[in-house]
Amino acid sequence: MVKEILVLGNQSSGKSLFITRLLSINDLRKISTIPTTGIELHNFHMRDIDYNLREVGGLMSSQWMSYIEYCDILLYMIDLSDLGSLATTIMLLYEILDCIQHNSSKSIPFAVVFNKNDICDPMSKIIYDNFINNEYEFLSNSYNKIVYFYGNSIDDTSILAVKDWMSKL
Numbered sequence: 203m204v205k206e207i208l209v210l211g212n213q214s215s216g217k218s219l220f221i222t223r224l225l226s227i228n229d230l231r232k233i234s235t236i237p238t239t240g241i242e243l244h245n246f247h248m249r250d251i252d253y254n255l256r257e258v259g260g261l262m263s264s265q266w267m268s269y270i271e272y273c274d275i276l277l278y279m280i281d282l283s284d285l286g287s288l289a290t291t292i293m294l295l296y297e298i299l300d301c302i303q304h305n306s307s308k309s310i311p312f313a314v315v316f317n318k319n320d321i322c323d324p325m326s327k328i329i330y331d332n333f334i335n336n337e338y339e340f341l342s343n344s345y346n347k348i349v350y351f352y353g354n355s356i357d358d359t360s361i362l363a364v365k366d367w368m369s370k371l
């Protein structure tokens with residue numbers, strides 16, 4: 203069995219680092235990334251399941267939606283340290299939810315991963331928490347399987363939590 207994981211998120215939100223760390227848990231060496239100008243494909247095996255992991259770079263956000271119907275699991279990465287991109291981040295989140303709701307014939311497990319909590323202003327978590335609470339009805343009506351993770355890709359906490367969530371789907 204092969205599951206397709208799609209990783210979306212603004213430029214520099216941390217998708218490539220998250221994926222690299224997910225593929226090499228416990229390897230705490232400093233990893234550098236370069237901006238993804240197209241698509242990055244990786245694969246890994248976990249508990250009898252093969253996963254294809256596809257990152258579509260933030261530069262290609264205009265084409266993200268065309269990949270959604272082919273995925274089995276969707277991760278949306280948000281950079282908590284970049285409040286300047288808040289409006290774009292939320293607009294793209296709504297577009298993704300709309301796309302899932304209207305175009306996909308299947309129910310796609312969807313995780314929002316709040317990243318870079320090691321360097322963010324504490325206010326940003328409060329701002330996003332308020333957004334989620336205020337929009338709770340919309341978010342749960344439009345998609346009832348949305349889950350949220352907070353963390354960073356410097357330690358393994360959120361990566362382990364996301365892996366654990368995926369393994370139970």
Ligand SMILES: Nc1nc2c(ncn2[C@@H]2O[C@H](COP(=O)(O)OP(=O)(O)OP(=O)(O)O)[C@@H](O)[C@H]2O)c(=O)[nH]1
Nearest residue numbers: 213214215216217218219235237238260318354355
């Ligand atoms: N401090 C900190 N830096 C991070 C974290 N995640 C990623 N970064 C850094 O953020 C920068 C961008 O990370 P990438 O993983 O390349 O971002 P991306 O989302 O793949 O960006 P695009 O490919 O351009 O869409 C790099 O310098 C990473 O080292 C994190 O959790 N904490």
Ligand SMILES: [Mg+2]
Nearest residue numbers: 217218237238
């Ligand atoms: Mg990248």
